[in-house]
Amino acid sequence: MTTKICVIGLGYVGLPLARLFSTKYQTVGFDMNKVRVDALMAGHDATLEVADDLLQSAIDDGFVCTNDIEAIRDCNFYVVAVPTPVDADNNPDLTPLYAASETVGKVISKGDVVVYESTVYPGVTEDECIPVVERVSGLKLNVDFFAGYSPERINPGDKLHTVDKIKKVTSGSTPEVGRYVDEIYSSVITAGTHLAPTIKVAEAAKVIENSQRDINIAFVNELSKIFNRMGIDTQDVLEAAGTKWNFLPFRPGLVGGHCIGVDPYYLAQCAQRYGYNPEIILAGRRMNDGMGEYVANQVIKLMLKKGVQVLGANVLLLGFTFKENCPDVRNTKVVDIYRALAEYNLNITVCDPWAKAEIAKREYGIDLVNDIPASRFDAVIVAVAHNEFLELDISSLLADNHVLYDVKGICPKEIIDGRL
Numbered sequence: 209m210t211t212k213i214c215v216i217g218l219g220y221v222g223l224p225l226a227r228l229f230s231t232k233y234q235t236v237g238f239d240m241n242k243v244r245v246d247a248l249m250a251g252h253d254a255t256l257e258v259a260d261d262l263l264q265s266a267i268d269d270g271f272v273c274t275n276d277i278e279a280i281r282d283c284n285f286y287v288v289a290v291p292t293p294v295d296a297d298n299n300p301d302l303t304p305l306y307a308a309s310e311t312v313g314k315v316i317s318k319g320d321v322v323v324y325e326s327t328v329y330p331g332v333t334e335d336e337c338i339p340v341v342e343r344v345s346g347l348k349l350n351v352d353f354f355a356g357y358s359p360e361r362i363n364p365g366d367k368l369h370t371v372d373k374i375k376k377v378t379s380g381s382t383p384e385v386g387r388y389v390d391e392i393y394s395s396v397i398t399a400g401t402h403l404a405p406t407i408k409v410a411e412a413a414k415v416i417e418n419s420q421r422d423i424n425i426a427f428v429n430e431l432s433k434i435f436n437r438m439g440i441d442t443q444d445v446l447e448a449a450g451t452k453w454n455f456l457p458f459r460p461g462l463v464g465g466h467c468i469g470v471d472p473y474y475l476a477q478c479a480q481r482y483g484y485n486p487e488i489i490l491a492g493r494r495m496n497d498g499m500g501e502y503v504a505n506q507v508i509k510l511m512l513k514k515g516v517q518v519l520g521a522n523v524l525l526l527g528f529t530f531k532e533n534c535p536d537v538r539n540t541k542v543v544d545i546y547r548a549l550a551e552y553n554l555n556i557t558v559c560d561p562w563a564k565a566e567i568a569k570r571e572y573g574i575d576l577v578n579d580i581p582a583s584r585f586d587a588v589i590v591a592v593a594h595n596e597f598l599e600l601d602i603s604s605l606l607a608d609n610h611v612l613y614d615v616k617g618i619c620p621k622e623i624i625d626g627r628l
Contacts, residue, residue, distance in 0.1 A: 209319075217289040217291075218273060224257050224362065224370065235271055249273050256534070287325060288312065288325060292304065292326045313343065321388065324358075327415060327471050330478060334381070334408070356378065357411055375401065378403050425463050464542075469541070503548075510626050511611050520554070525558045530542075543574065588612050593618050614626070
């Protein structure tokens with residue numbers, strides 16, 4: 209049987225994967241967003257994860273993106289790569305997964321395989337998603353169709369660790385299907401694969417990856433608060449400690465995005481369902497979720513110490529995306545700095561050459577500019593380490609009496625007033 213792949217969800221995860229699959233298999237990308245589909249078929253990826261020349265080459269070779277469900281009915285290997293966010297109360301929101309599972313249920317046939325890539329807690333694939341597929345299709349798992357789970361490991365904006373260069377965890381609903389899923393992925397993933405014994409093991413492996421990073425960053429964020437009170441530079445401490453061979457090179461900062469800032473809540477809720485309260489995981493989340501407000505408060509304190517008039521001051525926030533050199537503003541924690549500062553009736557300018565102004569306005573109600581302002585500011589906060597900011601003469605943006613706060617540690621130490 210010839211494998212024909214359909215990737216459902218063409219965002220930061222789905223599109224690079226679909227493009228990669230298309231180098232070996234007939235592949236169709238499916239997304240409900242017609243505007244997104246039309247842009248991709250015109251040869252441009254707004255997320256910048258797939259270069260225009262690569263995308264156009266794939267299209268020329270037969271790769272198709274569509275929002276027409278009939279166009280994916282003849283596929284036999286479905287991959288679900290939709291977002292798994294949290295709601296306003298930080299509870300996992302499985303709505304996109306349910307919708308994608310319904311889509312699969314409408315088109316899946318006997319003998320087909322559906323593989324989930326979305327980050328979930330252990331049990332979601334088999335207990336939440338597959339029952340939807342069964343209900344809509346009328347088919348039965350491991351009798352009429354089969355399932356797998358292969359967690360995404362995309363790092364948005366990273367042009368070195370691309371999807372083919374990141375080792376892939378795979379799994380299947382039966383041992384035989386697991387080997388088949390592993391074979392499909394290993395045929396395009398040059399970094400290799402790891403076949404997990406069960407779907408739940410693969411789900412658990414994914415959700416702890418980012419939880420581990422979250423906890424480690426929370427630790428150094430707490431160190432930053434401690435050393436700040438002691439008048440010690442945290443970056444100097446970490447540099448000194450980093451001379452030991454097994455010291456982990458984590459740095460303090462804002463923890464946003466759709467992975468590290470979200471996945472721990474999935475693991476925490478799963479633990480609570482089993483009657484265990486995950487103290488370290490949730491403590492790390494509380495620490496990291498509070499860093500935006502902490503930065504804002506530190507800036508205000510520095511302004512008061514230097515005699516900079518706070519009320520009506522002109523403040524520049526450099527960067528709004530959740531990480532450098534990436535247009536993704538999902539779950540950005542820079543907005544926490546903005547909102548905390550706004551309580552002091554400041555004139556705040558947000559500049560980000562990568563973010564889309566219309567998205568920032570729609571999602572956060574914040575007016576954003578892409579070009580560096582030709583003004584001088586009473587306070588400047590470097591929130592994101594975009595390449596454009598690395599080359600920027602920040603001193604040209606500073607008023608005579610000013611505060612410069614460096615969240616990312618990219619400015620010369622002698623010109624800053626504070627940093628994490």
